[in-house]
Amino acid sequence: MTDLPVPQLQADGRLRHLLTLDGLPADVITRLLDEAQGLREQALGGTGLRDALAGRTVCTLFFEPSTRTRSSFQLAATRLGADILGFDVMASSAKKGETELDTMRNLEAMGVDCFIVRHADNGAVAALAGGARPATRFINAGDGRSAHPTQGLLDMLTLRQRKGADFSKLKVLIVGDVKHSRVARSDIHALRALGAGEIRVCGPRLLLPEDDTLRGCRVMRHLDAALEDVDAIMMLRLQRERMEEGLVPSLEQYFREYGLTPERVACASPDAIVMHPGPMNRGVEIAPTVADGPASVILDQVSNGVAVRMAVLRAVLAS
Incomplete structure (x- = not known):
């Protein structure tokens, strides 16, 4: 479990911050997924919740580039009626x-x-939270290799929509560069919390972590064998610099x-689903036809x- 400088939960169990899924109770994750499912219609274009966060200000503080995560957080905040401040680190006093x-x-x-913070360093978001006012x-939104909790939540929501709420029946395979993937870590944290029947991991030896990230996972070296009878296949992006690093x-x-x-x-199982957090390298980790x-x-x-990030915003700003 990750040690954090600030607690993620209030004394009454409500969400204060969302920094990691590591150690987050299953009932908290389930509540967020239930809320997100109920928000799907509004997330995809509705206007019925434009007063939900009226008068609240949300800042996307991104120290790394992003397309999907930043855009969907901005849409989520807009759907809820919050004021949005976009921070451009390249044009800020950080350059001074x-x-x-x-x-x-x-x-x-x-x-x-x-x-909403994205950063290249592990633990950077928690460190900022530790230096903020209690009400902030x-x-x-992704820090270093350690966590990308809203991606983990949206992956669990997608799994639940296709496979049902009983994760104990599921065999899930994660393929690729787990060592450098904050997405993989958050997915594993969430799958553990929700009681997934089997978590399989497959990738080159040099791209698998040597810490306790894979605790409880079944590590397999050969992809064809790892795919046998799985219900979901989570492919990970291969960063091209891994080739330059040997x-x-x-x-x-x-x-x-x-x-x-x-x-x-x-x-895989006849009704297996294929997932990828993006951006995809077609022809590297996944064939275009797949x-x-x-x-x-x-x-x-x-x-x-969008729905997951609406649910998270409502949860933290309602507490």
Whole structure:
């Protein structure tokens, strides 16, 4: 379990911050998923909740680039009627030497109620939360390799929509660069909390973590064997710098050994679903015919992201 400088939960069990899914109780995760499911219609274009967070200010404090996460958080806040402050680190006083903590505190002094933070360093979001006022809320939009909790939640929502709420019946396979993936860690944390029947992990030896990340997971080296009878296949993006670091011999060899093809999908359960957090490298970790095929729920994941982030925003700003 991750040690945090600030608690994620209030004394009454309500969500204060969302920094990680590691150690978050199953009932809290389930409540967020229930709420997100109920928000699906509003998330995809409704106007019925435009007063829910009226007068509250949300800041997207992104120190790393993002497309899906930042856009869906902005849409989520808009659907709920919050004021949105987009922070561009490249045009800020951070370029003049201002510390990240001072940047946050100056924005906080302008009336920001909630910061949605993406950062390259492990633990950076929790550190900012530890330096903020007690009433200010923080949501981790991805930090270092450690966590991407809203991605984990939207993945669980997508799984639940297709496979039902009883995770104990599920065999889930995560494929690829788990070592450097904050998404994989949050998915594993959520799957553990929800009692998944079996969590399988498959990838090159040099791309698997050596810490306790894979505790309780079944680690398998050969993809064809790992795919047998699984209900969901979660593919991970392979960053091309892994080849430059010598962790992967070539992109072509990686695809031969770990790329998801239609033939390999056929090894899984007949109704298995294919997932990917994006952005995809077509022809590296996944064949285009699979990414766009009938088993793919990748775009469902994207649309679920808005509903999940609405649910999280409501939860932290209502407490």
